[in-house]
Amino acid sequence: MGSLAGVLVALIVLPVACTVGVGARDGANWLQEEPADLDLGPLAQRSKILAADGSAIATFYYQNRVEVKLDQVAPVARQAVLAIEDSRFYQHGALDAQGTLRALLKNLNSGQVTQGGSGITQQYVKNLLLYQADSKEEQQRALALTPARKLYELKHAVAIEKRFSKDEIFQRYLNIAYFGDGAYGIEAAARRYFSTSAAKLTLGQAATLAGIIRNPQAYNPRLHPGAARERRDVVLNRMVELGWADPEQARRAAAEPIKLKITETPNGCTVSKAPFFCDYVQREILTNPVFGKSAAERERLLKRGGLIIRTTLDPQTQQAAQRAVDRHVPPKNSAGKAAAEVLIEPGTGHIKGMAVDRELGPDSERGKTWINFAADASHGSSIGMQAGSTFKAFTLAAALEEGMPFGTRLMAPVRYVPTGYRNCKGQPVGDTKPLRNSADGEGGRSFSLVTGTHHSVNTFFLALQKKVGLCDTVKMAEKLGMRQANGKPLEQFPSFTLGFNAVSPLRMAAAYAAFAARGKYCKPIAITSITHTSGRKLKVPEPECKQVMKKGTADAVNHVLAGVLTKGTARGMGIGRPAAGKTGTVDNYSAAWFAGYTPELAAAVWVGDPRGGYKYPMTSLCMDGRCYGAVFGATIPAPIWRDTMIGALAGRPASSFQRPPAHFFSRGSGEDLVELPDVRGLKLPDAMERLRRAGFRVVVGAAVDSEYPAGTVAETSPGPGSRVEPGITVTLHPSSGEPREREPRPDDDDDDEDDLPPDLPPPVPEHRRMPPD
Known part of the structure; x- marks a missing residue:
């Protein structure tokens, strides 16, 4: 057999060998030499992207192989x-x-x-x-x-x-x-x-x-x-x-006939249940040098490496976000509007959800887009969107970091000429064109840090930014990870606090997550580990977290922004647990935002028009048979946030924000003054309930002698009718039921003492004796 093989080899080799000038006798030796280009490296295997719970998000492959x-x-x-x-x-x-x-x-x-x-x-x-x-x-x-x-x-x-x-x-x-x-x-x-x-x-x-x-x-x-x-x-x-x-x-x-049972093996992000998060992860690998020196090398790693890529995505959060954006801004809506939302875990930077109300695909097809509106240009081709009043939180944080109390009041005129500002290079920047308040705020009077934020007053924040310093405000935003979606630094002009910079929901969510984490900013991350088909662990970007403001400052920001959901521009958008947030309505209604958070989860929502917000403003918006008129941050973005958070946090324990340090209350709570109700003569439980409903804290002090019946309220401190700040502590003094002894008057005469009428308090009206509604 060996001889026969030799003959066969000679017959095969001879024509080729003669052509290249090699004798047939050398053919056998040549054949036995190991080829210099023999490469037996690993075969291409498909890579998988997994959610945090191990469920599959997507599969990538050059060749579908296991x-x-x-x-x-x-x-x-x-x-x-x-x-x-x-x-x-x-x-x-x-x-x-x-x-x-x-x-x-x-x-x-x-x-x-x-x-x-x-x-x-x-x-x-x-x-x-x-x-x-x-x-x-x-x-x-x-x-x-x-x-x-x-x-x-x-x-x-x-x-x-x-x-x-x-x-x-x-x-x-x-x-x-x-x-x-x-x-x-x-x-x-x-x-x-x-x-x-x-x-x-x-x-x-x-x-x-x-x-x-x-x-x-x-x-x-x-x-x-x-x-x-x-x-x-x-x-x-x-x-x-x-x-x-x-x-x-x-x-x-x-x-038997051939009985097929076909199984499709999806390839790429277009068929993923979290397509834009998947695309974000894919771009992270394809653009980050940590995964390869060249783009071609990184693509080979992803599509041939048989990688197991574990990510931060939480399926419950992702599902809640996708349902919310699709419900409020349907993918193929008649108005051509779009929505995007990102959710980040405070204290870790983990991206828990990323939703766009579109399918991932060609923009020429209705309801599809290749642009990830939730991310920066580096991870989705988006050039970003103006952020509107969500930027006011950075000015607020800068003011509180400098120690300004809640009761600090500034005049907010109807129109404000932004002069006297300097950027971080010390250069004067300003404008002689007056800026005014948008429809979701008002001016013409003074506001405190608290009420100015609750009402989102543009001219108040322009004045506050000038008092704090434009550069300090910009630096606070930068410390919170903000930059333009195109990767460039934030532009510095007086309207900075009004949110003219184009940014991404991803960065906005990460910035607000830092407030929830008591001032610790974490750079957003999507990948937690990558395992090669060989079992080798690949290096992934390390979590980057840093304390960027005092914990007390963040606590104060949370205290103020919590009021936005109860008495401010987003009142009625509460989710049944401690939460805070800020609306954002962009100039000319070209876009609308809401950024909100709990101690467990932060999110930012954008709604606008991909064709151009100024060309297609949301002034008289009707979408799929539902009309909104002008769209504010609380009109569509806040409901998306509310629905998402309720679904994402369902079944998860709630925690509370920390109370701000006492020095922030040195000038009061910053709330507008209200009249203290008169609860004298009410039974103690009824009086306490009425005051608590009005937003006051209540303590019970010592009993006092009074003509009021025992067990009813005889006195309050402060007194009834006083103009006080909401939320102050009111002390109730119950009646002992014993009348006070009347002090004798200088002209009193023992002979006519019995002829004087008794010194009794005025009768208590009947309605005061009834429990409050």
Whole structure:
């Protein structure tokens, strides 16, 4: 047999050797030398992106392949492949002399290579060279039916037979072979056609898959069931001939039609349940040098590396966000508006949800877009959107960081000429054009830090920014991670506090998450770990968290912004647990925002028009039969936030914000003064309930003598009718039921004492004795 193989090699080598000037005697030595370009690196395997709970978000692959070991392939499947492709594989070496002689004679008769006669090792080499081809030219060379090609293939086969055992070669072959329909390797093929694993293939299924290998297009059972069945039966008959299959079992298998159970294997983010988060993760890998020096290297890693990418996404939060944006701004809405929302966990920077009211796809198709409106340009091509009054929170934080009490009051004129500002370079910046208050705020009087924020008064914040310093306000925003969505630094002009900079919901959510985390800002992260197919852990970006303001400052911000949901521009948007937030209505109603948070979760919502907010403002918006008129931050964005937060936090314990330090109350609470109700004469529980409903804290002091009945309120401190700040503590003094002793007057006379009327308090009106409504 060795002599015959030598003759065959000589016959194959001779024409090529003579062409290149190499003698036939040198051919055998050349054949035995290991090729310098022999590359047996790992095969491309599909990568998976997983949510925080381990559920699949998306799959990426260059070739849909799941590598398995030989003992993970059913014996009947191994026998089927060997039977039809190379039944003597375990008996011959790199060259099957019988098969090669048969092919050689036919090729010599025809004058060209028409039959390969290749064994499994040579087929493996051909598949390997095809897999490694990076261009169409290299692919064509790998498939060329020429003597030179066969010689090159045989040389590699000899080297592989020296390096690996037969079982190892067969395993590699089963994992690299193409089975049509995008399935590479027998495991992917089993899943694709029969929704099973290679280990559980039946005789009929194994014969079907083995028959496909020779011509994956012609014998594809999904496309050509008739041809596939005939080919399957050829495999079954061959297995019977070799004694590898029971004739009766083979007959029964041949009598059955091919019963397919197709399983789709999604590729990429377009079919993901979290498409824009998936796209964000994909872009993070493709653009971050930590995952490869070049873009091509990073793409190969993602699509060929068999990566397991674990992320921060919380399915419950993602589902709640997607439902909310789709409900309030339907993907194919008649007005052409769009919405985006990002949710971040305070204290970690983990992105828990990212939703856009669109499908990921061509913008030319209605309801689809490639632009991730939730992220920066680097992670989704968005140039960002003006943020409106959500930026006022940064001015508030800068003022509180400098120690301004809540009761600090500034005059907010109807119009404000922004002069006298300087940027962080010390350069004067200003404008002689007066700025005015938007429709979600008012001016013409003084406001405190608290009431100015609750009412979102533009001219108040322009004055506050001037008092704090434009640069200090900008630096506070920068410390909270804010920058333009195009990656450039924030622009510095007097209207900075009014939110003219174009930013992303992602950065806004991260900034507000820092308030919830008591001043600790964390850079948003989506990836927690990446495991290579080899089991090696890859380096991922480290969490970056930093305390950027005093904890007490953040507590004070939370205290003020909590009032926005109860008495400010977003009143009525509470979620049944401690929460805070800020509305944002962009100039000319070109967009609307809401950024809000609890101690557990922060979110930012944007609603606008992708075609251009100034060209398509939301002034008289009607969308799918529902009309809103002018759209403010509380009109659509806040309800999206509310619905999302209720769904995302359902079943999760609530915690409270910390009370701000006492020095912030040095000038009072900052609330507008109200009149203290008169509760004298009411029973103590009824009086306490009435005051608490009015927003006051209540304590009970010592009993006092009074003409009021015992157990009723005789006195309050402060006194009834006093103008006080809401939320102050009111002390109730119950009546002892004993009348006070009247002090004698200087002109009192013992003789006429009995003639004087008693000194009684005025009668208590009947309505005061009844419990409050």
